[in-house]
Amino acid sequence: MATPLTAAAVLAALRAEGVRVVEVGNWRTHNRNQKGAWGPVNGSIVHHTVTKGTASTVAMVRDGYSGLPGPLCHGMIAKDGRVHMVGWGRANHAGGGDPRVLDQVIAESYGTRPTPPTKGNANGVDGNARFYGWECENLGDGKDPWPKAQYEAIVRVQAALCRAHGWSAKSVIGHLEWSSDKVDPRGFSMADLRADVAERLKHPAGWSPTPTTPTTPTTPSTEEDPMAGLTREQIYDAVWRTDRMTPPEGRATKDNPTWAAESVLRDAASYAIRAEAAAVRVEAAAARIERALGTVTRGR
Secondary structure: OEOOOOHHHHHHHHHHOOOOEEEOOOHHHOOOHHHOOOOOEOEEEEEEOOOOOHHHHHHHHHHEEOOEEOOOOOEEEOOOOOEEEOOOOOOOOOOEEOHHHHHHHHHOOOOOOOOOOOOOOOOOEEOOOOEEEEEEOOOOOOOOOOOHHHHHHHHHHHHHHHHHHOOOHHHEEEHHHHOOOOOOOOOOOHHHHHHHHHHHHOOOOOOOOOOOOOOOOOOOOHHHOOOOOOOHHHHHHHHHOOOEOOOOOOOOOOOOOOOEHHHHHHHHHHHHHHHHHHHHHHHHHHHHHHHHHHHHHHHO
């Protein structure tokens, strides 16, 4: 058992592990602490979101939806590997789970995986008080790819928590290992994930495997491309719909409230169209003046 890390401490741990962090709004104080305890914490749970699009996913896990208020996790791990921190404290992510699994996680006493859970959200013990929660952007259909950058970020996040608390990788479980009525995360093995976390914990924080230098030319592997397998819409989301900027001083933002890259493009296009129209009007006015001057000259 452990006291939850402070917001400042988890930021330091994540960044030391090489995680790219995006801080979303008032995440440090955004929580459900008024509904119950958070802590002592015993481990970390990995989820998938069943969503597509980083910006909309961040909004959903931060604010929640009808019947389930946010935050729905502590951080959302996007396709591009960035971790969007949306809350810190009690979050609606784990729900009810199997007390036998909790005991096994506390003792780190299981083999490759905990005993399959027989209790779920309706009749299990409160997991929101006992676990960190990490939602991962994925449709959860077993077909949506897990880009290398995203999977590596999941490993780094879990290793950062384990390292900070002195836990082994067995303190990391999937939602499907906690609750009998859950299937997430789907698309990779939690046993494999724990093995990768355990390997990282053998090295200093921030460690990265040394790439093998090929002796002969090879065809690049799609697994090395963090955008491999993404649709055009997903690539657009990753590139244009995530970052936000501070609006230029004095610039009206009524039509561009978020100042995300996507809306900046629309704003620039709008200005360009208006500038082009103004140029046409100037040309027309110049032509009228030129004709008028010609008439005056001929009149002399």
